[in-house]
Amino acid sequence: xxxxxxxxxxxxxxxxxxxxxxxxxxxxxxxxxxxxxxxxxxxxxxxxxxxxxxxxxxxxxxxxxxxxxxxxxxxxxxxxxxxxxxxxxxxxxxxxxxxxxxxxxxxxxxxxxxxxxxxxxxxxxxxxxxxxxxxxxxxxxxxxxxxxxxxxxxxxxxxxxxxxxxxxxxxxxxxxxxxxxxxxxxxxxxxxxxxxxxxxxxxxxxxxxxxxxxxxxxxxxxxxxxxxxxxxxxxxxxxxxxxxxxxxxxxxxxxxxxxxxxxxxxxxxxxxxxxxxxxxxxxxxxxxxxxxxxxxxx
Amino acid sequence: xxxxxxxxxxxxxxxxxxxxxxxxxxxxxxxxxxxxxxxxxxxxxxxxxxxxxxxxxxxxxxxxxxxxxxxxxxxxxxxxxxxxxxxxxxxxxxxxxxxxxxxxxxxxxxxxxxxxxxxxxxxxxxxxxxxxxxxxxxxxxxxxxxxxxxxxxxxxxxxxxxxxxxxxxxxxxxxxxxxxxxxxxxxxxxxxxxxxxxxxxxxxxxxxxxxxxxxxxxxxxxxxxxxxxxxxxxxxxxxxxxxxxxxxxxxxxxxxxxxxxxxxxxxxxxxxxxxxxxxxxxxxxxxxxxxxxxxxxxxxxxxxxxxxxx
Numbered sequence: 023x024x025x026x027x028x029x030x031x032x033x034x035x036x037x038x039x040x041x042x043x044x045x046x047x048x049x050x051x052x053x054x055x056x057x058x059x060x061x062x063x064x065x066x067x068x069x070x071x072x073x074x075x076x077x078x079x080x081x082x083x084x085x086x087x088x089x090x091x092x093x094x095x096x097x098x099x100x101x102x103x104x105x106x107x108x109x110x111x112x113x114x115x116x117x118x119x120x121x122x123x124x125x126x127x128x129x130x131x132x133x134x135x136x137x138x139x140x141x142x143x144x145x146x147x148x149x150x151x152x153x154x155x156x157x158x159x160x161x162x163x164x165x166x167x168x169x170x171x172x173x174x175x176x177x178x179x180x181x182x183x184x185x186x187x188x189x190x191x192x193x194x195x196x197x198x199x200x201x202x203x204x205x206x207x208x209x210x211x212x213x214x215x216x217x218x219x220x221x222x223x224x225x226x227x228x229x230x231x232x233x234x235x236x237x238x239x240x241x242x243x244x245x246x247x248x249x250x251x252x253x254x255x256x257x258x259x260x261x262x263x264x265x266x267x268x269x270x271x272x273x274x275x276x277x278x279x280x281x282x283x284x285x286x287x288x289x290x291x292x293x294x295x296x297x298x299x300x301x302x303x304x305x306x307x308x309x310x311x312x313x314x315x316x317x318x319x320x
Numbered sequence: 321x322x323x324x325x326x327x328x329x330x331x332x333x334x335x336x337x338x339x340x341x342x343x344x345x346x347x348x349x350x351x352x353x354x355x356x357x358x359x360x361x362x363x364x365x366x367x368x369x370x371x372x373x374x375x376x377x378x379x380x381x382x383x384x385x386x387x388x389x390x391x392x393x394x395x396x397x398x399x400x401x402x403x404x405x406x407x408x409x410x411x412x413x414x415x416x417x418x419x420x421x422x423x424x425x426x427x428x429x430x431x432x433x434x435x436x437x438x439x440x441x442x443x444x445x446x447x448x449x450x451x452x453x454x455x456x457x458x459x460x461x462x463x464x465x466x467x468x469x470x471x472x473x474x475x476x477x478x479x480x481x482x483x484x485x486x487x488x489x490x491x492x493x494x495x496x497x498x499x500x501x502x503x504x505x506x507x508x509x510x511x512x513x514x515x516x517x518x519x520x521x522x523x524x525x526x527x528x529x530x531x532x533x534x535x536x537x538x539x540x541x542x543x544x545x546x547x548x549x550x551x552x553x554x555x556x557x558x559x560x561x562x563x564x565x566x567x568x569x570x571x572x573x574x575x576x577x578x579x580x581x582x583x584x585x586x587x588x589x590x591x592x593x594x595x596x597x598x599x600x601x602x603x604x605x606x607x608x609x610x611x612x613x614x615x616x617x618x619x620x621x622x623x624x625x626x627x628x629x630x
Binding site for chain 2: 276
């Protein structure tokens with residue numbers, strides 16, 4: 023999937039002679055590294071990357087007490103236990119709710135702000151941009167106490183709303199910068215043409231600009247979802263009620279038990295990973311483009 | 321470019337009605353939701369941290385609450401060895417993590433930027449830990465490091481090391497163990513960012529270098545690296561700030577232990593406010609951490625000549 027994007031970005035010059043059907047790569051010699059220089063380090067690194075994944079699968083699937091290095095005989099006992107006895111079913115629902123709400127709030131608010139930043143010059147624009155950048159240095163973890171007090175004041179402790187707001191707020195700055203860069207890449211003349219045709223500004227935006235923002239929206243939306251899905255401190259602090267907790271908090275509870283139930287921990291970990299893996303597979307081909315358009319060049 | 325276009329208001333097309341009826345207020349309306357959220361939930365908390373830092377504030381000891389002047393700050397710098405310990409550990413943690421992540425991330429990006437059979441799969445697998453959360457990373461490495469059925473058991477089976485070793489509870493091994501766990505998740509971040517930037521290097525440059533007989537290493541040194549400079553500076557800075565601030569992994573993996581040896585400054589602050597309820601002192605610590613972070617970032621950007629001449 024990524025390859026397609028990559029070759030689009032850096033097209034290898036078409037060879038003059040039609041290639042042989044074998045997928046021998048059409049590259050010139052200057053670009054070629056000896057094969058072993060690619061496969062050897064990549065292989066070693068992959069071992070390092072994949073062993074931990076295999077380890078957690080192994081612990082989740084093999085019966086308790088087994089020391090076999092293959093998950094056979096396979097069992098789903100750990101998953102059943104974690105899902106019902108340890109409340110991961112509820113945590114999962116809560117996490118999905120938080121993630122989806124954060125996704126929509128972040129994308130909508132950042133889209134409006136990003137459009138303003140991309141299309142207008144207004145008096146406080148420079149100051150606002152500076153504030154966005156500075157906010158990157160503000161550690162959410164160090165604001166836990168004042169944030170807790172604010173949410174207590176708003177009577178939102180123990181409600182998922184507090185976590186949704188907190189996650190959204192800390193996602194906003196980067197999302198807004200990212201989206202405004204995507205919007206800048208859409209020629210203003212397209213919108214103007216739509217106005218001439220009788221669209222008002224909102225309709226012109228919806229019909230002309232929005233469809234072109236798909237990669238940007240996907241990048242921002244999925245980052246927002248994955249971040250809030252993964253993030254743990256806000257939920258840990260603002261949700262005391264077991265019924266309201268999220269998956270990462272559940273994992274932490276499993277880990278901090280006196281004697282850790284490793285099988286349950288592994289199964290819980292896999293439950294935590296599934297939505298991320300799905301999102302990740304879905305956004306792969308937009309990932310690199312999204313990063314290069316926004317995050318790095320800021 | 322886009323700004324220039326933005327200044328110019330639409331040149332009054334004949335039928336513009338609602339289109340730009342409120343063009344002057346529109347940008348403010350559009351940023352209002354974002355601005356309000358950030359004012360209420362970032363700016364206000366930051367200000368209240370500054371405010372509390374000058375006060376004694378502990379909900380469990382209300383009789384002592386009141387104005388403290390710079391008392392909290394003098395206590396930090398003169399009476400609190402833990403502050404210095406955790407600050408030094410934070411610096412060590414950030415420096416080692418970011419350095420190693422950059423090194424491996426750069427190498428990986430260069431490798432998967434080559435053309436080879438299985439590249440798409442290779443990239444997907446190499447990048448995959450990027451999306452794994454700090455807590456899940458901890459969970460995975462707790463499984464790997466546990467003394468009974470962890471990796472050490474199987475190593476011992478093969479005759480390497482001893483049985484029952486727990487790297488996370490030994491002060492001499494906990495640092496490398498935690499570093500490796502965080503590397504596992506951090507390297508893909510750099511690899512992705514650098515790969516994105518690598519794809520914008522003009523191929524002509526390499527071709528010209530090739531004609532001039534430059535070796536592959538020289539091409540890397542004189543073409544690739546200068547091109548990547550700004551991306552590397554920015555991503556190392558962002559990552560350093562992030563590694564400093566983020567407490568998910570250490571909080572869940574080691575809890576700052578054993579014996580406080582892996583407590584970073586933010587972790588210490590979290591413990592001070594959450595466990596000891598000493599909000600005033602924690603706020604002063606936060607202020608100090610914030611200033612240190614800001615100063616380091618400015619010095620770093622200045623020294624690295626970010627955005628300067630190539």
